Amino acid sequence: MASRRGAAYWLSAPALAVYAVFLVVPIASIALLSFQNFEFYGGIQPGITLKNYREVLTDSYYWEVFGRTFFIAVVVTVLCATLGTFEAIVLHRMANPWKSVFLLVVLGPLLISVVVRTLGWALLFGSTGLVNKALLALGLVAEPIAFMYSVTGVVIALTHVLVPFVVISVWASLQRIDPAVERAAVSLGAGQPTVFRRVIVPLAMPGILSGSVIVFALAASAFATPAIIGGRRLKVIATAAYDEFLNTLNWPLGASLAVLLLLANVVVLYASNRLIERRYRAVFRESVA
Amino acid sequence: MIRNGPLALVFHALFIGFIVAPLLIVCVVAFTPLGYISIPTDSLSLRWFAAILDNPRFISAFWLSLALGLVSSVLAIALAVPAALAIARFRFAGRDAISAFLLSPLMIPHIVLGVAFLRFFSAININGTFSGLVVGHVIVILPFALRLVLSSATGMDPAVERAAVSLGAGRLTVFRRITLPLILPGIVSGWLLAFITSFDELTMSVFIASPSTTTLPVRMFLHIQDTIDPLVAAVSALMIAGTAVLMLVLDRLVGLERLFVGKGRH
Numbered sequence: 207m208a209s210r211r212g213a214a215y216w217l218s219a220p221a222l223a224v225y226a227v228f229l230v231v232p233i234a235s236i237a238l239l240s241f242q243n244f245e246f247y248g249g250i251q252p253g254i255t256l257k258n259y260r261e262v263l264t265d266s267y268y269w270e271v272f273g274r275t276f277f278i279a280v281v282v283t284v285l286c287a288t289l290g291t292f293e294a295i296v297l298h299r300m301a302n303p304w305k306s307v308f309l310l311v312v313l314g315p316l317l318i319s320v321v322v323r324t325l326g327w328a329l330l331f332g333s334t335g336l337v338n339k340a341l342l343a344l345g346l347v348a349e350p351i352a353f354m355y356s357v358t359g360v361v362i363a364l365t366h367v368l369v370p371f372v373v374i375s376v377w378a379s380l381q382r383i384d385p386a387v388e389r390a391a392v393s394l395g396a397g398q399p400t401v402f403r404r405v406i407v408p409l410a411m412p413g414i415l416s417g418s419v420i421v422f423a424l425a426a427s428a429f430a431t432p433a434i435i436g437g438r439r440l441k442v443i444a445t446a447a448y449d450e451f452l453n454t455l456n457w458p459l460g461a462s463l464a465v466l467l468l469l470a471n472v473v474v475l476y477a478s479n480r481l482i483e484r485r486y487r488a489v490f491r492e493s494v495a
Numbered sequence: 496m497i498r499n500g501p502l503a504l505v506f507h508a509l510f511i512g513f514i515v516a517p518l519l520i521v522c523v524v525a526f527t528p529l530g531y532i533s534i535p536t537d538s539l540s541l542r543w544f545a546a547i548l549d550n551p552r553f554i555s556a557f558w559l560s561l562a563l564g565l566v567s568s569v570l571a572i573a574l575a576v577p578a579a580l581a582i583a584r585f586r587f588a589g590r591d592a593i594s595a596f597l598l599s600p601l602m603i604p605h606i607v608l609g610v611a612f613l614r615f616f617s618a619i620n621i622n623g624t625f626s627g628l629v630v631g632h633v634i635v636i637l638p639f640a641l642r643l644v645l646s647s648a649t650g651m652d653p654a655v656e657r658a659a660v661s662l663g664a665g666r667l668t669v670f671r672r673i674t675l676p677l678i679l680p681g682i683v684s685g686w687l688l689a690f691i692t693s694f695d696e697l698t699m700s701v702f703i704a705s706p707s708t709t710t711l712p713v714r715m716f717l718h719i720q721d722t723i724d725p726l727v728a729a730v731s732a733l734m735i736a737g738t739a740v741l742m743l744v745l746d747r748l749v750g751l752e753r754l755f756v757g758k759g760r761h
Contacts, residue, residue, distance in 0.1 A: 214585035217577035218593050221637065224574060225596065228630050232615035236607070239614055289510060296507045299499045308507075310742070312514055313751045318738045319695035321715045322731040326517025328723055329524055333532035336520065366517060374755045388497055401497065427604030429698040434719055444606040444698070451610055451702065460610060468607045475602050 233468075240461035250458060258462035268446070268463075275442040278361055279426040285365045287418045290372025294413075295406060297373070298380040309377070316370045320430045327363035328354065328434055355437040363431045368424055372417035379413030380406075412486040419478040423471050443467050518735055525732035527725050543729035553730055556714035560694050563625070563710060567632035568640070568689040572682060574633070575640040579681075580674070583648035594645075598638045608635065609702035616703055623705025631703055632693045639692050640685035643754070647681025684749040691741060 240258055243251040262268045297308055315323060330337050331353035338350040353359035387409070391401045407414075429444040436442065441449070443463060450460030499507070520534075527533050528540035547553055575597075581587075582594045600608065612631045616622035621630075655677070659669045675682075697712040704713045711734075718727050745754055 211585055211587045214581040214587045214590070217581035218597075221574040221578040221597055221641075222593065224633065228615075229600065229634050232611035233603070233607075235618070236611040236614050289513075292503075292506055293510045296499055296503050296510075299497060299503070306746075308511065310746060310751055311511060313755060314739070314742050315514060315518065316755065317691050317695070317742050317745075318518070318735055319697065319712050319715075321697055321712045321719065322521060322734050323517055325715075325719060325723070325727065325731055326519075326521045328719070329520045329532065329728070330517055333723055334520065334524070334534055336534075363517075366513065369514075370755075374752060377752060392497070398497070398500070423602075423604075427606055429606050429701075430716060433716070444604070447606055447610060448701070451613060457610075457614065461614070464607045464610045467604055471604055471607075472602060 236461050237465055239458055240465045242458045244456045244458045258459045259466075261459060262462050262466065271441050271443060271446050274357065274440070275426055275444075278357060278364065278432070278442065279422050281361050282364045282368060282425040283418050283422040285361070286369045286372045286421045287414055289365070290369045290417060291376050291407075291410065291414050293369075294373045294376035294380060295402075295410070297377060312373050313370050315366075320367055321434075323367055324363055324431045324434045327359070327366065327431075331359050331435070354435065355440055357436075357440065359435045360432050360440065360442075363435050364425055364428055367428075367431055368421045371420045371424070372414070375417035375420070376410050376413040379410050383409045412482060415478070415482050415486075419475060419482070423475055426474075427467055427471060521728050522732045522735060524725055525729040529725075532723060532725060532728070543725040544733070546726050547729055547733075550726065552709075553711070553714060553726075556709050556711045559625075559708060560711040563628050563632060564690045564693040567629045567636060567693050568686050570629065571633050571637040571640045571689045572644070572686045575637055575644050575685065576678075576682060579641055579644040579648045579678075583645055584653065597641055600634055601638045605635065605696070605698035609699040612699065613702040622703055623708055625708055627703050628700065628708060628710070631699055632696060635696060635699055636689040636692045640689040643685035643688060643749070644678060644681045646753075647678045651677045680749060684745060684754060687741065687745055687748075688754060691738070 239250070241254045241256070243253060243255045243257055245251055293312065297305060297312070300308065335350070337353060338347075341347045342350065351358065353362070383406070388401055388405055391405045396404065427444055428442070429448065432440065432442045433445050433448070436445070444467070447460045447463040447467070450456050450463065454460075523534055524532055525543055526539040526541070527535045528538050528542060529535075578593075578597055582590060582597075608631065612627070613622060616624075616627045616630075621627040651674075656669055656673055659673045664672065695712060696710070697716055700710050701713050701716060704710055709717070711730075715727055715730060742751070745751060
């Protein structure tokens with residue numbers, strides 16, 4: 207068996223080697239870079255310093271960026287979790303062929319470039335103003351709302367981009383529910399709202415949570431949508447890091463932003479995975495990627 | 496099973512409208528006969544699709560993205576298949592760690608990968624080159640390919656291979672005649688998903704692309720940063736149409752929900 211076990215290492219060796227050189231080294235070098243000093247005239251200086259982190263963590267500009275990013279990520283997560291869960295339940299209760307058709311419609315956009323999907327919102331919000339025209343016509347608002355270059359616009363577009371992740375993960379956990387459980391609840395005298403609250407939502411909870419975690423992580427690090435809908439002034443962490451790297455050219459400072467974003471991301475994903483797995487070990491095994 | 500009530504169906508209609516509206520508006524605007532963003536009212540025109548042909552920057556970006564997607568997805572699959580077989584078949588020390596490590600790019604924001612590659616590729620002088628883009632894309636798309644190959648490899652019964660061996664088949668024959676055909680759906684769908692992911696990638700590529708190696712999403716992003724016109728809507732409409740076709744293929748092949756949930760152990 208020893209040679210067969212050796213085969214396992216040989217088989218995974220090429221992928222591991224590629225990762226070691228082209229993933230571990232670049233990430234390590236960006237971490238190192240974040241501790242280096244940048245001079246406007248001299249470029250990147252040798253030596254280790256905490257200057258970039260001090261600057262990022264004390265400057266009110268960056269706190270505003272962190273705060274905005276966090277706020278957007280939280281609101282988008284709540285919206286996606288709510289809308290996505292309801293939609294997954296509706297889909298789950300549908301019969302074929304509608305079920306597969308709408309599943310395709312809801313999940314399909316995941317395969318379309320974020321640039322294209324965001325462009326759609328830019329058209330709806332800005333150039334054609336269709337959303338405002340509709341809202342005014344319906345009498346829902348008295349004045350047009352500024353969606354472009356606003357947090358509201360970014361939140362709506364990001365919700366559209368990310369909501370399929372919740373639908374898919376809730377849908378996956380609904381698939382595992384025995385339909386008899388719902389019928390049992392009804393036969394015991396539970397009304398629709400009770401079945402929903404006491405049976406479906408608790409059983410779908412692992413899916414709701416894991417979908418929300420993915421959405422939060424992706425919303426917090428989103429780049430294209432905030433860049434296009436938010437414009438040049440409404441910065442989030444990802445667009446601020448982009449600025450440091452490609453406009454200001456202060457790479458060490460940008461690197462410290464990237465490292466902070468990566469750390470936050472890994473901590474959130476890892477901690478929530480552990481938490482969800484521990485709580486729902488029975489219903490939920492390995493679906494969080 | 497409990498059926499949807501009228502309220503649920505109203506919600507569903509609104510939700511589908513929300514999902515479809517931005518894609519629909521892109522396609523509608525692409526057919527405008529006018530010189531600026533507008534919703535065509537009396538006539539449809541193909542002038543903006545024709546205009547793409549006169550715009551070499553979009554054309555060359557398309558070919559670059561196509562080549563990049565093909566090269567990097569083939570490389571990703573070539574690396575993912577042996578790794579997936581190792582993880583699915585053998586119980587060995589570090590198996591879980593290797594699997595987690597190979598899936599780890601899914602947990603790293605693309606913006607972080609972008610700056611890391613920019614730094615590293617500049618240091619080894621391949622930034623802005625096609626090779627640089629290929630390397631970056633392989634890292635980003637390999638986890639997607641791995642997950643799908645892994646799910647079909649864990650789903651297959653190892654007894655079939657043992658049976659072939661007991662009947663006298665050599666290792667290569669077993670792989671070619673038994674293993675490969677059985678995991679082929681996973682390989683094809685993993686390759687397609689890897690290709691699409693590469694073709695759509697923006698956030699990482701924007702850091703490591705140069706003016707001569709601009710991918711289609713990067714070209715569109717830079718264009719949109721500058722101006723939003725019917726030209727970019729027409730390009731987007733074509734991308735939506737292309738993706739729709741690939742999506743139907745993928746749905747036939749594996750089923751979209753399995754593709755995204757990424758496992759086949761049930």
